Amino acid sequence: MSPAEANKQIQALTNELRQHNYNYYVLAMPTIADFDFDRKLRELNELEKEFPEFADPDSPTQKVGGYITKEFVTVRHRWPMLSLGNTYNAQELLDFDQRIRKAIGDSFEYVCELKFDGLSMSLTYENGKLLRAVTRGDGVQGDEVTTNVRTIHSIPKKLTAGNYPDLFEIRGEVFMHLKAFERLNKERVDNGEVPYANPRNFASGTMKLQDSAEVAKRPLDCFLYGLYTEKTLFKTHWESLEAVKSWGFNVNEQSRLCSDINGVLEFIEHWDKERFNLSYDIDGIVIKVNNYSQQQELGFTAKSPRWAISYKFKAERVETELLQVTYQVGRTGAVTPVANLKPVLLAGTTVKRATLHNADEITERLKLHEHDTVFVEKGGEIIPKIISVNLDKRKPDAKPIAYITNCPACDTPLLRTEGEAAWYCPNDEGCPPQIMGKMQHFIGRKAMNIDGLGDETIETLYKQQFITHISDLYDLHEHAAELKQLGRFGEKSINNMLDGIEKSKQMPFEKVLFGLGIRYVGETVAKKLVAHFKTIENLMDATAEELTAAEEIGGRIAQSITEYFADESHRQEIAKLKDRGLQFVAEEKEVNLASEKLSGQSFIISGVFEKYSRDELKELIEQNGGKILSSISAKLNYLVAGDNMGPAKLEKAQKLNIPIISDEELLKMID
Numbered sequence: 001m002s003p004a005e006a007n008k009q010i011q012a013l014t015n016e017l018r019q020h021n022y023n024y025y026v027l028a029m030p031t032i033a034d035f036d037f038d039r040k041l042r043e044l045n046e047l048e049k050e051f052p053e054f055a056d057p058d059s060p061t062q063k064v065g066g067y068i069t070k071e072f073v074t075v076r077h078r079w080p081m082l083s084l085g086n087t088y089n090a091q092e093l094l095d096f097d098q099r100i101r102k103a104i105g106d107s108f109e110y111v112c113e114l115k116f117d118g119l120s121m122s123l124t125y126e127n128g129k130l131l132r133a134v135t136r137g138d139g140v141q142g143d144e145v146t147t148n149v150r151t152i153h154s155i156p157k158k159l160t161a162g163n164y165p166d167l168f169e170i171r172g173e174v175f176m177h178l179k180a181f182e183r184l185n186k187e188r189v190d191n192g193e194v195p196y197a198n199p200r201n202f203a204s205g206t207m208k209l210q211d212s213a214e215v216a217k218r219p220l221d222c223f224l225y226g227l228y229t230e231k232t233l234f235k236t237h238w239e240s241l242e243a244v245k246s247w248g249f250n251v252n253e254q255s256r257l258c259s260d261i262n263g264v265l266e267f268i269e270h271w272d273k274e275r276f277n278l279s280y281d282i283d284g285i286v287i288k289v290n291n292y293s294q295q296q297e298l299g300f301t302a303k304s305p306r307w308a309i310s311y312k313f314k315a316e317r318v319e320t321e322l323l324q325v326t327y328q329v330g331r332t333g334a335v336t337p338v339a340n341l342k343p344v345l346l347a348g349t350t351v352k353r354a355t356l357h358n359a360d361e362i363t364e365r366l367k368l369h370e371h372d373t374v375f376v377e378k379g380g381e382i383i384p385k386i387i388s389v390n391l392d393k394r395k396p397d398a399k400p401i402a403y404i405t406n407c408p409a410c411d412t413p414l415l416r417t418e419g420e421a422a423w424y425c426p427n428d429e430g431c432p433p434q435i436m437g438k439m440q441h442f443i444g445r446k447a448m449n450i451d452g453l454g455d456e457t458i459e460t461l462y463k464q465q466f467i468t469h470i471s472d473l474y475d476l477h478e479h480a481a482e483l484k485q486l487g488r489f490g491e492k493s494i495n496n497m498l499d500g501i502e503k504s505k506q507m508p509f510e511k512v513l514f515g516l517g518i519r520y521v522g523e524t525v526a527k528k529l530v531a532h533f534k535t536i537e538n539l540m541d542a543t544a545e546e547l548t549a550a551e552e553i554g555g556r557i558a559q560s561i562t563e564y565f566a567d568e569s570h571r572q573e574i575a576k577l578k579d580r581g582l583q584f585v586a587e588e589k590e591v592n593l594a595s596e597k598l599s600g601q602s603f604i605i606s607g608v609f610e611k612y613s614r615d616e617l618k619e620l621i622e623q624n625g626g627k628i629l630s631s632i633s634a635k636l637n638y639l640v641a642g643d644n645m646g647p648a649k650l651e652k653a654q655k656l657n658i659p660i661i662s663d664e665e666l667l668k669m670i671d
């Protein structure tokens with residue numbers, strides 16, 4: 001390769017890897033398999049070695065990939081959180097073993113551990129109490145996420161047993177079990193939210209939430225694998241694992257002590273197959289030199305210890321034939337392409353379909369042709385993915401697969417919003433899967449939970465032209481006789497259905513709002529909107545700015561809400577639902593005032609608090625007679641400020657001389 005070509009390639013790889021790091025660490029939505037990322041990183045490393053004059057000192061090869069986010073308090077790690085070198089085959093492991101022998105001789109042991117596929121976390125304990133939890137961040141400093149970590153049951157908040165030191169740090173991996181991942185991801189799809197690709201992304205996306213109450217709803221777990229203390233307490237890593245287990249920490253039971261590299265290879269061989277029987281994802285094995293003084297002797301490189309390495313499993317990959325690409329239309333009109341495959345066994349299950357994500361995947365990345373032979377992989381992800389096409393097997397006359405231009409259900413030309421990957425059908429009033437999907441969402445368990453009515457009944461009622469809008473459900477009783485004549489439903493089931501529909505009129509406003517199926521308005525967002533705006537009129541008339549002033553409502557949600565209510569047909573539908581007796585006003589909670597101590601005083605709560613959520617503080621204020629205002633004005637009595645409050649708010653409050661108090665001061669006011 002010529003120097004000019006090498007320079008160009010180094011720059012291209014550097015940029016590409018930086019983007020992948022960003023996708024992985026910040027967006028928690030990677031677009032490349034770990035294996036391919038590592039391959040590119042190695043390629044860059046090789047090129048930088050050969051052409052050091054073009055190497056960027058800030059190259060992704062020189063840094064632990066990672067980011068800290070602005071929403072959390074940044075904390076510097078007492079000991080940097082490094083990453084591990086990777087190996088992919090026995091030879092590379094034997095090379096590692098050789099390097100160790102050369103440095104410290106033949107007398108040492110290895111500890112083999114599973115490599116959990118989650119996000120690493122550093123926990124600090126003081127006098128037996130969990131003081132702080134910090135993410136890896138960029139390895140030097142990370143995000144303080146203590147409140148979120150406190151929701152993880154397997155992490156002790158207070159130690160009850162053992163001879164632990166006054167101050168120590170313990171590190172481990174936070175992850176989500178596969179069962180919980182599948183359940184919660186399905187809920188996301190049902191809510192019209194983007195599903196996470198794998199449990200690791202779900203876990204790391206969860207840790208980034210500002211609302212710990214939401215975090216608590218997403219069950220996470222944590223295995224601990226590293227103790228850090230000022231004075232060395234134990235001779236070996238194994239002893240320290242035994243000790244932390246006895247202090248109450250969740251240490252994985254599968255770890256093994258191996259006397260040489262052959263034992264390590266056996267351990268790897270065993271877990272390469274057995275990993276599919278675990279209730280959580282692992283992506284490899286971590287191999288560590290057991291003795292701490294030998295670890296010290298071996299030392300570190302810039303990014304990783306020389307005394308440990310990881311062995312990465314190959315994602316299982318098989319070849320099969322693409323039979324056909326089909327398209328699904330969701331209730332929001334988004335069109336999802338699906339690859340239908342010749343059934344093939346992969347990682348213990350038969351695979352018949354694979355996700356194709358969007359049009360670019362078909363026409364740009366894979367350049368799929370009819371009846372292509374494709375490589376399918378299931379690595380971490382539950383839904384298999386097409387990795388690439390086996391071009392050797394493509395027939396010379398095979399035609400490229402073109403993405404559809406019209407809706408597969410109603411033939412309306414598809415549209416794509418600038419900057420978005422998905423095509424969608426704009427015919428929301430006339431496209432059958434959208435209409436049925438919206439009604440099915442409305443009656444669903446998490447929305448109106450209507451007894452006696454299921455997805456199939458909705459389909460029949462729609463096809464028989466009894467219902468085209470959710471409001472038509474509330475006129476169904478007028479058609480009881482016609483329904484009976486259909487012969488599809490018995491008298492009893494018709495009565496049950498009509499009863500269920502009648503009862504649903506009592507469902508609270510937040511369920512109705514969620515049931516309307518406004519894009520990005522999931523259950524939690526619906527609750528927040530109802531708590532903030534109280535009535536549908538307030539919500540319908542809110543500007544984007546007023547919407548974003550509500551807790552947890554960002555620009556994307558605000559835009560979707562204003563667009564929804566700008567549509568006259570939506571307003572008419574709401575008027576009709578209101579007329580039929582559905583709830584569009586927040587339920588008045590019976591407030592039993594705890595005290596009158598804050599009566600006549602007004603507050604705004606802003607920022608993040610360690611011990612309480614903003615909602616909890618709000619409730620506390622209201623229970624003691626205080627009022628919550630929505631924007632800072634001269635009328636405001638106090639601004640309760642947590643961490644990371646917006647600078648504009650702070651400035652405004654200071655200008656108006658409004659006292660700024662902490663959550664503790666607020667608590668003192670009410671004793």
Ligand code: IVH
Pocket residue numbers: 081082083084113114115116117118119120136173225226286304305308310
């Ligand atoms: S030890 C110096 N042990 O893998 C690094 N890491 O690629 C010490 N991981 O950031 C890490 N399981 O997030 C260690 N049993 C295990 C692990 C493990 C998963 C993760 C961890 C680390 C990454 C390194």
